[in-house]
Amino acid sequence: MSMLLRHVWKEALGRNHSRRFSSSLCTNQPYLILGGDYCGVDLIKGDNVGHLEYYDPCKGEVKVSEKIVPMEFLELMGRIGSSHGWVASLNTRDASMSLIDDLNPTTSLDSYPKRISLPPFVTLPYCQTQLVSNVAMSSASPEQEDCVLAVKFFGPQLSLCKPCSGPNTKWFNIRTPNRFFNSQVMYSRRNQMFCMAASGGHYTGSWDLHKHRHNPILNQLKLQNFPKLMQPELGLLDSCFRREDLVESPTGESFLVKWYDDGSSSYSDSEKSKTNKLFLVFKIDEEGNACYTQDIGDLCIFLSKSEPFCLHASLYSGLTPNSVYFVGFDDIGVCNLATSTVHQIPNINPDNYPSMTTFWLHN
Structure with a gap:
């Protein structure tokens, strides 16, 4: 066929x-x-x-x-995120969702596109299910029997389901604490739970489909070795958009990324770099100590509306180690963590690619 x-x-x-x-x-x-x-x-x-x-x-x-x-x-403006190469699409007419692999260039050219339809969302009282922060999956494919999908909405609602349950597929809706209103969800393979950083990055929350569905594990992070910032950077912290992401390396190391952005896309023509973005990375240990670092070694972090992920640069010739690849409000770039320098990715005009539907993927 x-x-x-x-x-x-x-x-x-x-x-x-x-x-x-x-x-x-x-x-x-x-x-x-x-x-x-x-x-x-x-x-x-x-x-x-x-x-x-x-x-x-x-x-x-x-x-x-x-x-x-x-x-x-x-x-489609209804694309709401991705995980492991699968893209999530929201039908705003009936609040139903689909997972598709059509947008994966690594799948066979002759393979028939895979699409998994999911039931409409059920909105919790005083919540909404039209605006989505991002999605995450516990397995590499939603076709795996034990795969759990998480959808985090702007606001307190977090919804989980098992896509491979067929006609028995249903959403399990969770009301998260208000401090997770704008949080991004990710799946921790080390802890086997869905995790989010609270606003400000001082707490993390973890959920699953079992005993921690309505009783999440809440941990306080102790931010240490916070960098001494120059006056322009201090002004940026006070006046701009802020986002906190949790990300896990392939070997199970945990990082908190604090991302500051003033929404400006003005780059120097000569340097193609700018200082109106700031990425602060903290390495988290098992005791909840989050120590600021400018050296994550061979790792590179990818942030967008997809599930945050981290890769070893040495396994993919051409990637820049010790860096953060990001899709911002109106630009797409790479931050060198050692120098805190942000460079625009060449050959991409961000005006042609809305950040809400442009995101990093990998299988």
Whole structure:
């Protein structure tokens, strides 16, 4: 069926459609979803389709994949986040959600797109389920029997479900403390729980589908070795947007990232760098001590609307170690933690790629 569908797409697009396509990414390599390049119509469904456009941070290039994807998913403002290469899409008409792998350039060109439909959200009293902070998964694929999906909304609601439960799939809704109103959720493989940093980064909360669903583990973080900041940086802390992310390395190390952003996108033409963003990274030990560091070694951290993740740069030639790759309000860049210098990623015009639908992915 997949071969036939791809054949029909090719016939629909015409044999003279010329475009230089990239070779496939290596499995598990990170990439940044940008959008789509319209190329024709799917004769079976009548949908507009296009080639997936993405940024390869290892090569430093914007690429167009041979993979053909419905344009509705390439342009969809309903994309609300991603985890392990799966993208979550929200249908605002009935509050239902879908998980799709159509936007994964590492999947086979001839594989039939996988989509998992989930039931509509149930909104808790005095909560909302239209604006989503992000999503996270406990396993690499929602098709795994024990996989749990977490959706964190702006506000106190956190919703969990097991996508592989078929017709028995249902949402388990949790009201989190108010200090987690704007928090991003991530899954800790070390603790086997969903975790969030509270506003200000002084507390963490952990939840699961069992005894800690309504009785979360709340831990206080003791921030240590806080850096001495210059006056412009102190002004930035007082006047800008602030976000706290928890992220876990492949070997189980835990980090808190405090991200400050004044919303400005003015870069120096000569340096392509700026100082109106600040990333402070704290390494967390088992006693809750969070020690500021400018050296995370070979690691690099990826922050956007996807589940935060961390990779070893040495495993992916071209990645910059000891850095934070981010998608901001109106820019996309990399922060060198050793120098606190933020550089804009070249070849990407952030005006063309809204931050709410542009995010880092990896399998």
